[in-house]
Amino acid sequence: MKSYYVYIVECSDKILYTGITNNISRRLAEHNSDQNKNSFTYKRRPVELIFYQEFNEVSQAISFEKKIKKWSAQKKKALANGDFDLLQILSECRNATHFKYRPKDD
16 A cells, blocks of 8 residues: 655755655755755755654545645644644634634623
8 A cells, every 4th residue: 555645854945845655755855955946945944744643545635735734834743743732822823803802691
């Protein structure tokens, strides 16, 4: 059975890059190589792997990658650090229109 990985690397300029691959060690080597001058990480090398999660189904990996690509850097770092309490806090809606912040009718 083939495995798929969603990963986050931290670039030398502290920017986080999220991707998907079926070979994590090869992909990390590609990010750190000087082969593809048009890649996002080329001028941000070296990159360091800070998180990865394995999936058996490519559709699940793609779905998770799309989800976390929209996250803030702070939220991605909480995931990478395994800080699930902070991840929960960062996931809560803080808009003034959110039900938690509406005045209660008496």
